Amino acid sequence: MRSPILLLALTLLLPAQARAAGAVLVMNSSAASLSVVDMATQKEIRRIPVLREPHHWTMEPDGAALLVGDTVGNEILFLDPVTFELKRRLPISDPYQLGFSPDRKYLVVNGIARNQIDVYDAKTYTLVKRFPASTMPSHLDFTPDGGTVFVTLQGTGKVTAIDLRKMEVIWTAPTGKAPAGVMLQNGKLLVANMGEDNVSILDPATGKLLGRITTGKGAHQLFRSPDGKLIYVNNRIDSTSVALDATTLAAKRTYKLPGGPDDMEFAPDGHIWFTMRFAHKLAVLDPATGTFTTIDVGRSPHGIFLNPKAVASK
Amino acid sequence: MIPILDSAAGWLQETVLYPLLYALDLMQWEDVSFGWALFAVYGLVQVIVTFAVCLPLERWRPVETWPDQRAVLVDVLYTLISRVGLLPLITFVLFYKLQVALDGFLTDHGWVPPTLERIFPFLLGMPVLTFFLYAVILDFSDYWRHRLSHVFNWWYSLHAVHHAQRQMTFWSDDRNHLLDDIIGFIWFTAVALLIGIPPMQFPLLVLLLRFLESLSHANTRLSFGWLGERLLISPRFHRAHHGVTAAGLDSVNYGAIFPWWDMLFRTADFSAEYVQTGDPTAEEALATGSYAAQQWVALRRMVRDIFGRGGKEERKKAVLF
Structure with missing residues (x-):
């Protein structure tokens, strides 16, 4: 029989790092739900039902609401970023990846299934312009002034740059097979080529290919560490996460994470939280030791949002 | 059970599908491929569960016994193709592409499905x-698809593959012409546009419904009683639809899961008999031919029906004979 006193004592004896406050929201793309995970206990506390297929999220510029896109459900959910309470549902066509321009003017929504890049007014959420995209617009990133958005076109191996001031395409250029993650870093555009084993380096002004960095088969997503010193590349086929030096882009360390690492978030205690698409789990990695623990969530977890101030109540 | 099956689908995707997509330069389909992995794993479990339940039932209380059961083997092939292998893949790609194209067209015109x-x-x-509500609506829609397949000569020529089997067993549920299956997918997609279909949101419940469909074809004397027969379709009820006198354009008991639509539209037959199955108007190849022969003969018959070159007359001759 488990002694409650013993459990309490063990909990109190755990190192402070393992009891980090806050909660994590996970988008279970094949379970039509969002998992709320308590960071301290590393347990799933509850599930929020959604219509069909939640994949990614973005935060309103003023931090008032967390927007989660349900692609097949054709709607965006507006959640309280602390309690995860549902505040509003907005019908929007195929919201896969989404992001606000840094100048707070526009919300850009990639419709991967419908081959469209939609630009919405960030205040009224009315459609300003739809760009037909050939094909499968996937991930996106902006220039710091919000004037340009870069979108990977997964179906045709290209990247496109759209001028959000003039509302016109600036260039569309080849990058590699099935490009996914895209990131503007030190004046260079980095693109993870999922159908290959590398990240392309492009000139953001022209789309000209400047070089490639080998990271691992199925290079999928790019994430910048909170201190800006590292860029993590998650490789879907090799099931690895490679930490690159953000300045030199040289590989510093490779973490083996079986189960298909996809999106990731950084916790204040230094741990990195990954969604593991094939394993239907989260992995919590200690980057110092390379060890990780796992947490059961819903089927095919994709996007992940971590808030140290969030409350994981039932 | 669900976590085990999901893990198996994840394993299939990680170790088989992903490397395959990578090798074939098809990684852009990586997200969609998980749907197929789920279909395949749950399909395999469907086959195993159906086999484990229906085979003892058929041995225990068979309606008919056959000394030579070679005609059943082709139905096993139909089942494996349909539930585990190629067909879910085609369905998925076809359904996905069709749904995206139609949804996109409608959305562009201001209609969010x-x-x-x-x-x-x-x-x-x-x-x-x-x-449950989705299942009821889909079953209603499928009742009319099935009923219409008995109305049009050309369509019944394809559907005759399903009815020609004289040795009907639980394996016979998936015995369909490929073109008939494709029509079914298009029908399903049209309904999906109206009410939205959560494809694999409830895989275990889908498994249960597919099991009931297989059970309804089982060669067993099994009735669900007066009330049960009016709630769910039993092997006895569906057997009446496959009866030799009900084959062709004027049949009964078209429902797949619920008998309510047959009751509502007066096509229900609740008589207690266990009739002989088969379609006397069908060419022998449709009953005992190979998979390829069945597909070819039904297709030829459909073309003749469309172009008025004797498909109907052939069937009449077969009845007189």
């Missing part, structure tokens, strides 16, 4: 009730 849960928000968080 509705869903039951958006119309009735209280359904969110009630997965079993939601699934």
Whole structure:
């Protein structure tokens, strides 16, 4: 029989790092739900039902609401970023990846299934312009002034740059097979080529290919560490996460994470939280030791949002 | 059970599908491929569960016994193709592409495809009730698809593959012409556009419904009683649809899961007999031919029907004979 006193004592004896406050929201793309995970206990506390297929999220510029896109459900959910309470549902066509321009003017929504890049007014959420995209617009990133958005076109191996001031395409250029993650870093555009084993380096002004960095088969997503010193590349086929030096882009360390690492978030205690698409789990990695623990969530977890101030109540 | 099956689908995707997609330069389909992995794993479990339950039932209380059961083997092939292998892949790609194209066209014209849960928000968080409502609507839609396949000569020429089997067993559920299956997918897609279909949101419940469909074809003397027969379709009820006198354009008991539509539209036959199955108007190749022969003969018959070159007359001759 488990002694409650013993459990309490063990909990109190755990190192402070393992009891980090806050909660994590996970988008279970094949379970039509969002998992709320308590960071301290590393347990799933509850599930929020959604219509069909939640994949990614973005935060309103003023931090008032967390927007989660349900692609097949054709709607965006507006959640309280602390309690995860549902505040509003907005019908929007195929919201896969989404992001606000840094100048707070526009919300850009990639419709991967419908081959469209939609630009919405960030205040009224009315459609300003739809760009037909050939094909499968996937991930996106902006220039710091919000004037340009870069979108990977997964179906045709290209990247496109759209001028959000003039509302016109600036260039569309080849990058590699099935490009996914895209990131503007030190004046260079980095693109993870999922159908290959590398990240392309492009000139953001022209789309000209400047070089490639080998990271691992199925290079999928790019994430910048909170201190800006590292860029993590998650490789879907090799099931690895490679930490690159953000300045030199040289590989510093490779973490083996079986189960298909996809999106990731950084916790204040230094741990990195990954969604593991094939394993239907989260992995919590200690980057110092390379060890990780796992947490059961819903089927095919994709996007992940971590808030140290969030409350994981039932 | 669900976590084990999901893990198996994840394993299939990680170790087989992903490397295959990578090798074939098809990684852009990586997200969609998980749907197929789920279909394949749950399909395999369907086959195993159906086999484990229906085979003892057929041995225990068979309606008919056959000294030579070679005609059943081709139905096993139909089942494996349909539930585990190629067909889910084609379905998935076809359904996905078709749904995206149509959804995109409609969305561009200001129509966001509705869903039951958006119309009735209280359904969110009630997965079993939601699934039940989807199942009822889909079953209603399928009743009419099936009934119409008995109305048009050209369509019945394809559907005759399903009815020609004289040795009907639980394996016979998936015995369909490929073109007939494709028509079914298009029909399903049209309904999906109207109410939204959660494809693999409720895989275990889909498994249960598919099991009931297989059970309804089983060669066993099994009735669900007066009330049960009016709630769910039993092997006895569906056997009447496959009866030799009900084959062709004027049949009974078209439903797949619920008998309610047959009751509502006066096509139900609740008589207690266990009739002989088969289609006397069908060419022998449709009953005992190979998979390829069945597909070819039905296709030829359909073409003749469309172009008025004697498909109907052939069937009449077969009846007189």
